[in-house]
Every structure is written in C-alpha cells, then in structure tokens.
C-alpha cells in the first residue's frame with residue numbers, strides 16, 4: 240500500500256522539508272536530479288541525451304540532471320522551452336551553469352527548431368511537473384508531440400508533462416514516458432488512466448526524508464497494486480464453524496440472467512462466507528440448485544421472470560439471522576424491482592452491497608439512501624455512476640476520485656467506482672485506488688463476481704470500506720491469475736471465480752500486525768483513514784517529528800564513554816586507515832581564511848612523502864581524479880581523434896558536429 244498525494248499536498252511536503260527540516264530547496268532539487276540520473280544510468284551507458292526544460296522547478300530538476308549527466312560523460316543538450324528570463328529561484332541556480340557555458344543549451348520556440356536538433360538516445364522531459372495549471376499549447380504542445388514521436392528512451396521528471404498530478408487527465412496533450420521518476424511520494428495522477436499509461440515504469444525516490452521518518456501528513460488517498468504485501472487476511476481459527484463466517488443473503492438474477500446470480504453466489508462462497516442464501520425467482524432458483532450446490536435457495540414472487548412487489552416482504556423476512564446482503568446482479572428492471580431494492584435499503588439494518596440493476600433501481604430515487612438502515616456499498620461502473628449522480632461519464636472521468644469522494648460523503652455510503660483502476664471512497668473523504676485486474680475482465684459477468692466477493696467478506700463481519708477494498712483486490716487478482724492461465728482473450732468470469740481461492744490463500748498470514756490491516760476485522764488500524772467527515776487537509780505542516788528520544792541520547796552518551804581513548808584510535812588510524820581531519824571544537828577553531836578545503840586537498844595531494852599505505856592509495860586516487868577531465872565523453876573523443884589529426888583539423892571537426900545555432904567558440908570550458 241502506498242500513500243498518494245495531490246500537487247498541493249506535495250508542495251506542502253516540500254515546504255515542510257525546507258522550512259521545518261531546514262533542508263535547502265537546492266539540496267532537494269539536487270537529490271531529485273540524482274534520482275533521475277540513476278534511473279538513466281541504469282538503462283544507458285554514456286550516450287546522447289536531450290533534456291527538455293520548462294521554466295519552473297521541474298525545469299530546474301532538468302538543468303541539474305543535465306549537469307550531472309555531463310559530468311558523467313554523457314553528451315548532453317539542454318532544450319529550453321519558454322523564456323529563459325522567466326527562470327527563477329532554485330531553477331535559476333541550476334540554469335546558471337548552462338547560461339555561463341552557452342554551448343550546452345538552446346532555446347527553442349517552434350517545430351523547425353526541434354526538428355533541426357540531432358537525434359538523441361535519451362530524452363528527458365522536464366517541462367512541467369506538479370505545477371501544471373492549464374492545457375499544453377504552443378511550443379509546449381509541439382514539444383510533447385515531438386517527444387512522443389521519438390524512437391528513444393523518454394524519461395519524465397516527476398510526472399509526464401501534460402498529465403494532471405491530481406487526476407491523471409491529459410491536459411491538451413501529454414508526454415508518454417518509458418520511465419517516470421517521482422519524488423518522495425507518488426501522485427494520484429500516476430495511478431489513474433490515462434496518467435497511469437503515460438507514466439510508464441514509475442520510480443519513487445526519496446529526496447529529503449527517508450522511509451521511517453514521518454512527515455505529519457494527512458493524506459486521504461492510497462493505492463494497492465497487484466501482489467501488494469500489505470493486503471492480508473487472517474487464518475481461520477481451528478475451532479470455528481460455518482456460523483463463525485456469517486450468512487449472506489443474495490438477491491440476484493431474473494429470467495435470462497440466471498448466470499449473474501450463479502457467478503455472484505459462487506464468488507461469495509469462494510470468498511469464505513459461512514452460508515450463502517440465494518433468493519430469486521423460480522427460473523433462477525432451478526439453475527442455482529444445479530450450479531451452486533453449496534448455496535441454499537428460496538423462491539421469490541415474480542412476474543414473467545422478474546421480481547414482483549410481494550418479493551420485498553419475503554426478502555425482509557429472509558434477512559433475519561443473516562449478517563449481510565448482496566443485491567442487484569441480473570435482477571432486471573421495473574417498478575417492482577425498484578420497490579424491493581428501496582425497501583431493503585430502508586428496512587433492513589444489515590450491511591449491504593448493491594450492484595448492477597440494484598443501482599439502476601436507485602437511479603432517480605437517491606432520497607432512499609437518506610433513510611438507509613444498514614451501511615451501504617454501491618459498486619457502479621462509470622455509466623451506472625453517471626445514472627446515479629447525474630454527471631456525464633466524461634465529467635466523472637475528468638476527476639473520478641473527486642466524483643467518488645463527493646458522492647460517498649453526500650450520501651453516507653461506500654462507493655466503488657469500477658474501472659481499470661478502481662476507486663473505493665468512504666463517507667469520510669478517504670479514497671483507495673486499486674490497480675489490479677486485467678482487460679480480460681472486461682467481459683459481462685466480472686462485476687457479478689466482484690459483488691459476490693464483497694458480499695462474502697461483508698457477511699464475515701468486515702467493515703464496509705475494508706470489505707470493498709479487499710473485495711476489489713481479490714476479484715482483480717483472481718482475474719489476473721485467470722488471464723495468466725487461460726489467456727486474456729479467453730478467460731471468463733467463471734475462471735475468475737475459480738482462482739479466488741488461490742488468491743486468498745496467498746493473502747493469508749499467520750499474524751497480522753497493526754500495519755497489515757486487512758483481515759483484522761476493524762477500521763481502527765486503517766492508516767490515513769479519516770474517521771470523521773472532514774475537509775481534506777491540503778497543507779499539513781505540523782511540528783517536526785525528529786527529536787532524538789531520551790533513550791537514544793543515553794545510548795549515545797554510553798557509547799561515547801566506552802569508546803577507546805582518542806590517542807589510541809588516532810594512532811591506529813595513521814597506520815591502517817586514511818588520515819583523519821581533526822575538527823577542533825566550535826569556538827576554538829583557528830581561522831585560516833586562505834586555506835579553504837580545496838586548497839587543503841591540493842596541498843595534501845602534492846605531499847611528496849605519504850606516510851601510510853592508505854595515504855598512498857588516497858594520493859593515487861586523487862591524482863587519477865585530477866587527470867580525469869570533467870566531461871569524460873567529449874575528452875575521450877578528442878583524445879582518440881587527436882591521434883591522427885592536427886589541432887586545426889580537430890577544432891574544425893568539433894565545430895562541424897555542433898548544431899547550427901550554437902555560437903562558434905571554445906568547445907569546452909573548465910568549471911571553477
């Protein structure tokens with residue numbers, strides 16, 4: 240499970256690290272750039288790289304990456320998009336090097352300029368990050384399209400430019416990255432389509448505070464992915480019986496849609512419910528008796544194969560002694576179905592999951608939810624959700640997390656908005672994204688399986704939010720396993736049902752700690768879960784949390800007391816190790832203004848008589864470094880060329896290689 244942030248929350252985290260933790264912004268930017276550099280280095284040996292930079296801090300990261308790449312032998316060109324005079328703050332600090340050296344950057348304002356650039360092996364997208372505030376147009380749009388046409392590795396910094404970090408939506412157009420390196424926390428936009436697809440492989444690097452150090456953050460959104468180790472279920476106690484695992488009442492199916500009831504009932508049983516009671520019209524009961532022998536069946540009043548109004552009383556009577564209700568799959572439509580669904584919601588106090596025709600029955604009658612007796616989970620796909628909430632599908636998908644959270648809070652329900660990334664929202668403003676499942680599940684019947692799994696978990700006493708999250712995870716993973724075994728094209732929802740058992744088996748652990756919440760039967764351990772309806776806090780700057788505990792301090796003092804005498808350790812160091820620079824205590828330091836650290840190293844490197852082996856090694860290392868020029872890659876080319884070229888020929892050759900708009904002049908400048 241991972242915590243996801245919005246752009247605003249990430250800005251607050253940056254501010255926290257800068258203002259409270261006193262980590263300078265430039266240090267964060269440098270760490271970010273090193274993370275990106277490492278990602279590139281892991282893929283490519285020194286090669287040609289073009290870094291496309293915007294004028295904000297995302298561009299600042301780009302300048303820093305470019306500098307690090309140059310220093311490590313890559314052949315780098317920085318492409319500035321926008322007006323360089325708009326670059327300010329930390330980004331300007333990192334741009335300064337390029338401004339001074341000129342030859343490594345170019346400002347591009349049109350497509351012709353981009354097309355005149357030589358092809359590169361790697362493109363770095365540092366145009367916009369979390370500061371994207373409107374759709375890409377002009378040169379930004381052209382540049383994103385240009386990057387998408389390249390047959391090369393594209394690495395996006397923080398988030399592909401053009402993707403909203405908040406919603407995953409494409410604003411105008413967006414870069415398609417092979418790798419995206421983001422900082423400290425992933426963002427919601429990395430996990431929602433189309434942002435999820437545009438991000439490619441997502442890497443998260445820490446840039447200020449490591450894991451284990453808490454930032455006082457009230458993030459309300461998290462994500463589970465396939466094979467997530469945090470998704471666990473507890474073992475079933477040895478001394479248990481079917482009564483220990485609840486009784487699910489399922490109302491599903493109609494003439495022609497008996498399969499929905501079959502899938503739902505089988506999935507509920509596979510999810511572990513102690514007893515599944517299927518209530519349906521006569522035709523469906525006949526089918527169920529043959530295909531789901533483990534379920535008990537009751538025939539409800541019907542009219543032409545669809546429930547009749549009188550079925551409501553029978554259902555309410557049947558609900559006595561049950562622990563949860565699942566209603567909707569394949570019920571069909573009509574006034575009678577609406578009445579049955581409304582009465583279950585208003586008169587039955589059990590937790591319930593409502594899907595498919597259950598949701599259609601609710602559309603236009605949402606006031607029923609205000610009278611609900613038990614807790615309610617609704618599981619619409621976007622079209623069903625559109626019918627429920629009145630927003631168009633397009634509008635919902637513009638910001639699906641917001642749409643789900645708003646609806647769940649307004650009606651006091653748990654909402655499961657199904658899709659390739661499924662969003663589960665609770666009534667307190669929490670949301671969980673589930674990146675599980677496969678396109679193989681895009682086939683009629685997969686939703687019925689999900690309803691059965693959630694119903695089965697609810698029957699076993701799981702809290703509604705947990706049952707919804709765990710249910711989506713189990714159904715999605717079972718679908719993935721079915722796709723592996725049967726193929727994505729050919730797998731059927733019944734195959735998904737068949738693999739539920741394997742998925743659950745992999746999730747069962749002997750002992751569940753407070754961190755591994757699912758399966759422990761309560762919401763109190765839910766990390767980040769808000770327990771009260773509340774505004775989502777966007778700027779969670781709190782008090783610093785890094786204070787050495789008293790125990791730590793005592794341990795440190797003890798260690799100091801028991802340490803060997805400084806004289807002995809110094810002697811040893813002289814013999815075996817590198818010489819130690821002795822730093823006098825503050826206040827006693829002799830100020831030597833003419834001897835800064837670099838001079839000291841140079842002086843030390845020139846020392847004719849190194850005292851120990853370690854000193855000699857260090858000296859050799861330093862001399863080796865001295866010999867190595869800053870821009871290795873270029874220097875290597877020059878050395879090779881110099882073997883059979885005159886100096887004049889060499890200069891002309893290098894000039895020819897430069898892009899046409901680069902001013903002629905010195906081809907290398909030493910830094911410092």
Ligand SMILES: NC(=O)C1=CN([C@@H]2O[C@H](COP(=O)(O)OP(=O)(O)OC[C@H]3O[C@@H](n4cnc5c(N)ncnc54)[C@H](OP(=O)(O)O)[C@@H]3O)[C@@H](O)[C@H]2O)[C@@H](O)CC1
Nearest residue numbers: 253267268295296297367368369370371372373374375397
């Ligand atoms: N210390 C830190 O904070 C750290 C931050 N880090 C890095 O900073 C990044 C966030 O930086 P950022 O806030 O400067 O935003 P960024 O995405 O560079 O762009 C904003 C600029 O673009 C402009 N603009 C927006 N949309 C536009 C459009 N469609 N077309 C044209 N212009 C548009 C926008 O203009 P405005 O909306 O103000 O008019 C503004 O000028 C973050 O993703 C991470 O990479 C890391 O280094 C770690 C430390």
Ligand SMILES: Nc1ncnc2c1ncn2[C@@H]1O[C@H](COP(=O)(O)OP(=O)(O)O)[C@@H](O)[C@H]1O
Nearest residue numbers: 620658659676677678680681683684685686687
């Ligand atoms: N491309 C996909 N990736 C992951 N999961 C998917 C994908 N397509 C569908 N699913 C899952 O399959 C299920 C389909 O449910 P639904 O649309 O209600 O189908 P139906 O009503 O036909 O049974 C949902 O749980 C959804 O999340």
Ligand SMILES: [K+]
Nearest residue numbers: 367396398400
């Ligand atoms: K970017």
